[in-house]
Amino acid sequence: MKHEVVVTGIGVVAPNGVGSDDYWKAVQAGESGIRPISRFDASGYPIRLAGEVPDFPAETEFTRRLMPQTDRLTRLALFAAEFALEDAAVRPEELPEYSMGVAVSSSTGGLEFGQRELQALWGSGWESVSAYMSFAWYYAVHTGQISIRNGMRGPGGVVVSEQAGGLDAIAFARRRVRKGTALMTAGGLDGLICPYGVAIQSATGEVTGGLDAQSAYLPFDREAAGHAIGEGGAVLVLESREAAEERRAPRIYGAIAGYGSAFDPDPEASGGDGLLRAARTALADAGLAAEDVDVVFADAAGSVALDRAEADALAALFGERGVPVSVPKTMTGRLLSGGAPLDVATALLAIRDGVVPATANVRREAVDPRIDLVTGTARQQGVRAALVLARGRGGFASAMVLTGA
Known part of the structure; x- marks a missing residue:
C-alpha cells in the first residue's frame, strides 16, 4: 500500500x-x-x-x-x-x-x-x-x-x-x-x-x-x-x-497527488510534447482527469517560441482556455531549481485560500488567446487541484499535481 x-x-x-x-x-x-x-x-x-x-x-x-x-x-x-x-x-x-x-x-x-x-x-x-x-x-x-x-x-x-x-x-x-x-x-x-x-x-x-x-x-x-x-x-x-x-501536525496544506517527468530535447519543434507527456503522467498518477484541475502554474519561459510550445501543450490537454493559468514568477524572476518548489508552495496556498494569483505586468490583450492567463488582479475561486509545470535546460520536463487537505 x-x-x-x-x-x-x-x-x-x-x-x-x-x-x-x-x-x-x-x-x-x-x-x-x-x-x-x-x-x-x-x-x-x-x-x-x-x-x-x-x-x-x-x-x-x-x-x-x-x-x-x-x-x-x-x-x-x-x-x-x-x-x-x-x-x-x-x-x-x-x-x-x-x-x-x-x-x-x-x-x-x-x-x-x-x-x-x-x-x-x-x-x-x-x-x-x-x-x-x-x-x-x-x-x-x-x-x-x-x-x-x-x-x-x-x-x-x-x-x-x-x-x-x-x-x-x-x-x-x-x-x-x-x-x-x-x-x-x-x-x-x-x-x-x-x-x-x-x-x-x-x-x-x-x-x-x-x-x-x-x-x-x-x-x-x-x-x-x-x-x-x-x-x-x-x-x-x-x-x-x-x-x-x-503526531497531530498543526496543519496539512495538501497532498503531493501525482508526478510525471519526460525528456524533450527540442520543445519548440515538438510543440511542448515533453510537458504534455509529463502532465498526463502526473494526472494518471494522481488518478485525476484534466477537467479536475482548477489552475495551472506554468513554466512560462518568457520566450515566444517556448511559450507557444507550452500553450500548445495546455490547449491539447485542457482545450482552448480550458483552465486558469498563473505565472507568479513574473514577480520573482526565474529561480532555476528554486522556481518550481516556490510554485508548489504557491499552489498549496492557493488551494488553502481559494485564490488564483495574477500574472504581473502582462496585458490580457497581448496574451496567446488559447490560454486563460490570469492577469490584473487575483481571481477568487475554489481550488481543489493544481498542476505545476517546469522545464529545465537540455530537455527536462516535469509536472506535479497538488490536491487539497
Whole structure:
C-alpha cells in the first residue's frame, strides 16, 4: 500500500517575501521583487535587473561558525528549511536521526563562494583559498548543510535538472516517504546573482536586458523578450498522512497527488510534447482527469517560441482556455531549481485560500488567446487541484499535481 504523502510545512525565501506569509501577501497584492541589481555594480553587464532576496533580521543572528563555510544562497536554504520545520511544528532533535531525510535541488550550489575563492587563487595564490572551497560551491551543499544542521541522517539527495529540478527533488522525497521514511525536507534553492553568474546568464541570450522591471518578464505575451533572473526558492516538509495525523501536525496544506517527468530535447519543434507527456503522467498518477484541475502554474519561459510550445501543450490537454493559468514568477524572476518548489508552495496556498494569483505586468490583450492567463488582479475561486509545470535546460520536463487537505 502506498502512503498518501502530504505537506505539513512550507518555508519560503523569495525576492518579494521572506517567510510564506509575507510572500503570499505580496503575491496576492501583485508586488514584485524584481529591481536593479544591488549586490554588485552591474552597470557594465547586459543584465542589470534581478529578483534579489532582501536582507532580513534573522540573517544577523546566523552562527559565526557557519558563516565562513557557506555561501549566502546556502544560508537562505537553511533558513527556508528552518521556516518549514517550524511551520510543521517539527523539532528534529526529538526525532530519530535516521527517520528524517533531505532532498533540496540546486543547479549552482554556492556559486558566489566559488567565484570569490577563484579570485583569491588568481589574485593571491593557492594559500589564500579557503579549505571550505572543497564543498561550499557544490550543487549538493544545500542538502548537506540542512542535513548536518538538523541531524537528519536518513535518505539524502540532490537532483540537477535546472528549472525542473525542484519538482524532481520533491518527487524523490515523496518516494522515500512512501518507502517508510518518517519525514523529508524537500524543495529547491538557486540563484546566479553575482558577476560570474550574471556573465553565464548573459551568454545564453535568454534573459531580458535593460532597466524596466515592468517589461522584464512577459510570458505568453507577443512582446516577450526573455525572462528576468532571480534567487531563492522554497523547502517543504513531507510526511505520510498517517504520520502527520498521529503526531497531530498543526496543519496539512495538501497532498503531493501525482508526478510525471519526460525528456524533450527540442520543445519548440515538438510543440511542448515533453510537458504534455509529463502532465498526463502526473494526472494518471494522481488518478485525476484534466477537467479536475482548477489552475495551472506554468513554466512560462518568457520566450515566444517556448511559450507557444507550452500553450500548445495546455490547449491539447485542457482545450482552448480550458483552465486558469498563473505565472507568479513574473514577480520573482526565474529561480532555476528554486522556481518550481516556490510554485508548489504557491499552489498549496492557493488551494488553502481559494485564490488564483495574477500574472504581473502582462496585458490580457497581448496574451496567446488559447490560454486563460490570469492577469490584473487575483481571481477568487475554489481550488481543489493544481498542476505545476517546469522545464529545465537540455530537455527536462516535469509536472506535479497538488490536491487539497
